[in-house]
Amino acid sequence: MRWLFALSLVLTVLLAGGLHADPLVLAPKDMRHTGELALASGKPGAALAISNALLGRDPHDWTALLLKSRAARDLGDYATARKAAKAAWETAQTPAQQYAAALARAQADASDNRRTSAQFWLRRAVQAAPDERARQLAMRDFRYVRARNPWRFSVNAGAAPSSNINGGSSADVLMLGAIPLELSPDAKALSGLEGRLSLSVGRRIWETANTLSEVGAKLSSRVYRLSDSAREKAPMARASDYAFSEIEVYALHKRRTSTGGEVEALLTLGHNWYGGDPLSTYAQADLSRSFALSERAVLQLRGGVERQWRLDQAARSADVASVGIGVQRAYATGRLSLDLDWRVVASDSISIDHTSLDATLGYSFGKLVAGAEVTAFASLGRRDFDASPYTVDGRHDTRAEAGVTLFFRNLDYLGFAPELGLRASRVDSNVSLYDSSNLGITLGFRSAF
Numbered sequence: 001m002r003w004l005f006a007l008s009l010v011l012t013v014l015l016a017g018g019l020h021a022d023p024l025v026l027a028p029k030d031m032r033h034t035g036e037l038a039l040a041s042g043k044p045g046a047a048l049a050i051s052n053a054l055l056g057r058d059p060h061d062w063t064a065l066l067l068k069s070r071a072a073r074d075l076g077d078y079a080t081a082r083k084a085a086k087a088a089w090e091t092a093q094t095p096a097q098q099y100a101a102a103l104a105r106a107q108a109d110a111s112d113n114r115r116t117s118a119q120f121w122l123r124r125a126v127q128a129a130p131d132e133r134a135r136q137l138a139m140r141d142f143r144y145v146r147a148r149n150p151w152r153f154s155v156n157a158g159a160a161p162s163s164n165i166n167g168g169s170s171a172d173v174l175m176l177g178a179i180p181l182e183l184s185p186d187a188k189a190l191s192g193l194e195g196r197l198s199l200s201v202g203r204r205i206w207e208t209a210n211t212l213s214e215v216g217a218k219l220s221s222r223v224y225r226l227s228d229s230a231r232e233k234a235p236m237a238r239a240s241d242y243a244f245s246e247i248e249v250y251a252l253h254k255r256r257t258s259t260g261g262e263v264e265a266l267l268t269l270g271h272n273w274y275g276g277d278p279l280s281t282y283a284q285a286d287l288s289r290s291f292a293l294s295e296r297a298v299l300q301l302r303g304g305v306e307r308q309w310r311l312d313q314a315a316r317s318a319d320v321a322s323v324g325i326g327v328q329r330a331y332a333t334g335r336l337s338l339d340l341d342w343r344v345v346a347s348d349s350i351s352i353d354h355t356s357l358d359a360t361l362g363y364s365f366g367k368l369v370a371g372a373e374v375t376a377f378a379s380l381g382r383r384d385f386d387a388s389p390y391t392v393d394g395r396h397d398t399r400a401e402a403g404v405t406l407f408f409r410n411l412d413y414l415g416f417a418p419e420l421g422l423r424a425s426r427v428d429s430n431v432s433l434y435d436s437s438n439l440g441i442t443l444g445f446r447s448a449f
Contacts, residue, residue: 031053044071070107115148139449152214154198163437171188195223211253213253214251216250220246250268259291264287297330301325306321338359338362361379373407375404407419417445
């Protein structure tokens with residue numbers, strides 16, 4: 001056998017001094033080839049000895065470093081395997097070498113149950129892949145490792161210029177009966193830039209073929225910068241007054257049903273801040289049930305209850321109940337969705353107590369448009385307040401919104417690709433203070449696989 005002959009040569013080299021014979025000189029390329037044959041033949045100990053001999057000659061021998069990593073991994077020495085793979089990555093001169101080194105490091109991490117680190121190195125492998133086949137293989141390995149990683153991490157970030165960062169009115173005056181009152185500059189819509197960041201971590205605590213239980217936490221934040229025109233219009237306004245941040249912890253349980261649907265229960269505890277000051281603490285319970293209507297259609301029923309404890313004004317605390325129904329249908333050209341949601345908010349504050357009904361239509365295109373995956377939506381909603389300090393017959397708002405999102409999956413870096421969104425909304429109210437409009441463009445990044 002070829003490997004036996006090769007190992008014989010190596011052993012001759014290693015033992016020559018002990019036999020007091022003239023040493024046999026083997027060229028480095030022959031030793032590398034011999035090491036690879038030994039590893040492929042299930043002799044990682046011999047392969048490790050050869051790699052160490054090569055590295056004694058040249059500590060930056062890329063092939064020897066890769067060989068050492070793979071051999072050490074097969075021997076269960078994962079620390080050595082990781083160190084050698086990282087050195088191979090740093091020594092690599094070509095994308096193909098980087099790709100192989102990243103895969104070796106990921107394999108060492110995965111074998112040592114360090115799956116989060118393995119996912120990071122597989123992202124590096126995807127980025128360095130020398131061709132599409134290699135890229136697809138690394139992505140396949142990433143999905144495999146992710147499915148077996150009990151930890152789940154998510155990062156989303158983006159920026160969005162907006163015509164109304166403060167949710168201000170588009171009207172100039174508020175009519176109290178026949179009396180016009182001019183709105184203050186900071187009560188009107190102010191343009192600017194929104195920056196957003198969301199971090200989440202989840203941990204699977206139980207999983208079977210049909211069930212999954214997870215606990216986790218999420219932190220999100222939105223900060224703003226006023227435009228020059230907004231600062232001129234409202235010099236007393238501060239962008240920090242509109243900053244919003246939120247932290248949540250949750251417990252999630254999912255179960256697949258025998259009919260092809262899914263039951264999902266979610267408990268959430270959260271706290272948020274507005275303008276740097278505590279705004280509210282809340283507890284929420286949600287339950288949903290999906291049904292497979294056919295191979296292409298899914299029906300979802302959902303409901304939830306929430307308790308909000310307002311920290312700015314106790315009277316604004318509220319109890320919230322919601323129910324909803326959604327249908328999704330796949331077509332050859334894309335996926336269509338329709339959602340209806342009804343919400344009741346009960347509060348001692350007349351500015352909080354209301355009911356709402358919203359309808360949303362969405363469509364995801366099945367083919368790329370100008371190199372992007374395109375999703376579009378349109379929604380129409382109604383909010384009714386039984387009482388208002390500004391009218392005798394309550395307050396009634398109609399909200400319309402539409403948007404489109406373009407995801408450029410093929411422009412990724414380390415598996416994260418840009419996402420561009422355009423969104424427009426308008427609120428018409430019988431109380432002019434609440435008339436508003438907003439046009440914004442968002443630019444963010446999310447995982448492409």
